[in-house]
Amino acid sequence: MTTVPDTPIPGTPLLEVEHLTMRFGGLVAVNDVSFTAMERQITAIIGPNGAGKTTMFNCLTGFYSPTVGRLALHRPDGIFLLERLEAFRISQQAGVARTFQNIRLFARMSVLENLVVAQHNKLMKASAFTLAGLLGLPSYRKAEKQAVELARYWLDKVKLTRFADWEAGNLPYGAQRRLEIARAMCTEPVLLCLDEPAAGLNPRESGDLSELLIHIRDEEKIGVLLIEHDMSVVMKISDHVVVLDYGRKISDGTPEFVKADPTVIRAYLGEEEDEELPDEVKRDLPEVAEREEGA
Numbered sequence: 001m002t003t004v005p006d007t008p009i010p011g012t013p014l015l016e017v018e019h020l021t022m023r024f025g026g027l028v029a030v031n032d033v034s035f036t037a038m039e040r041q042i043t044a045i046i047g048p049n050g051a052g053k054t055t056m057f058n059c060l061t062g063f064y065s066p067t068v069g070r071l072a073l074h075r076p077d078g079i080f081l082l083e084r085l086e087a088f089r090i091s092q093q094a095g096v097a098r099t100f101q102n103i104r105l106f107a108r109m110s111v112l113e114n115l116v117v118a119q120h121n122k123l124m125k126a127s128a129f130t131l132a133g134l135l136g137l138p139s140y141r142k143a144e145k146q147a148v149e150l151a152r153y154w155l156d157k158v159k160l161t162r163f164a165d166w167e168a169g170n171l172p173y174g175a176q177r178r179l180e181i182a183r184a185m186c187t188e189p190v191l192l193c194l195d196e197p198a199a200g201l202n203p204r205e206s207g208d209l210s211e212l213l214i215h216i217r218d219e220e221k222i223g224v225l226l227i228e229h230d231m232s233v234v235m236k237i238s239d240h241v242v243v244l245d246y247g248r249k250i251s252d253g254t255p256e257f258v259k260a261d262p263t264v265i266r267a268y269l270g271e272e273e274d275e276e277l278p279d280e281v282k283r284d285l286p287e288v289a290e291r292e293e294g295a
């Protein structure tokens, strides 16, 4: 099988994934995957079910310790090797925030409280681990005020200001998804990892989500790593797309490159569907090209 050439993605590296491999016993969920996500870009990780996308996120965010691989996060204050850090250090010190496939809000807390609690780490530091907080010292009061301001800023960005006092669990589904992203942004990350943020959204909500992610990239200047099955969202907003199949990277490039890559088309349609492919696509499939060369 021919290797798919990468299309060069210009930019400054934010996250370098090098030879990442994750095994579960005999199963290789992620197999020698390398790619670079750039600063201030949206990088989408796509692939059929079971391709290894979530496993890769779990390695990046410290939920799994990779079997092999180097995960280098470039920050202004130096390079953080994520594979060597525990999960809480990856979120609190390296500045990698994530959301999950299944919503994980504090359902009984208010919408605003969810965003303030996300800044717990900052507030704990300001409170000198409770003392200044208990005494109500000015340093703590100032930090608390700033935390509420940041929460309100993100409430506005995700269009939830009028729901600030609602219990988070009572929000409509699409709004809960946006709140999760706001909560991740309240931790002031350098890299935002989103696991299927468009899942279950209607077209209007998907449109709002796309707008929000473009804002995060262009105005907040934060790099986004996105796992997503909704190709209309991926192709519209991504700068760079990495395709996994059976744990391996099979394509890597601009959305236009990946969309036209026969190996990607094959991975999505499956072997048995080749007959259904248009002749011009079938001609480009590596096996067909090799057969024709040999004939």
Ligand SMILES: Nc1ncnc2c1ncn2[C@@H]1O[C@H](COP(=O)(O)OP(=O)(O)OP(=O)(O)O)[C@@H](O)[C@H]1O
Pocket (backbone or CB within 6 Å): 024, 027, 028, 029, 047, 048, 049, 050, 051, 052, 053, 054, 055, 056
């Ligand atoms: N903790 C685990 N133990 C054993 N196998 C696992 C574990 N987590 C994932 N896997 C396996 O690794 C493979 C990749 O799964 P993963 O969830 O990463 O795929 P995915 O691309 O995110 O799929 P989907 O799009 O369906 O969410 C699958 O075969 C899955 O069953």
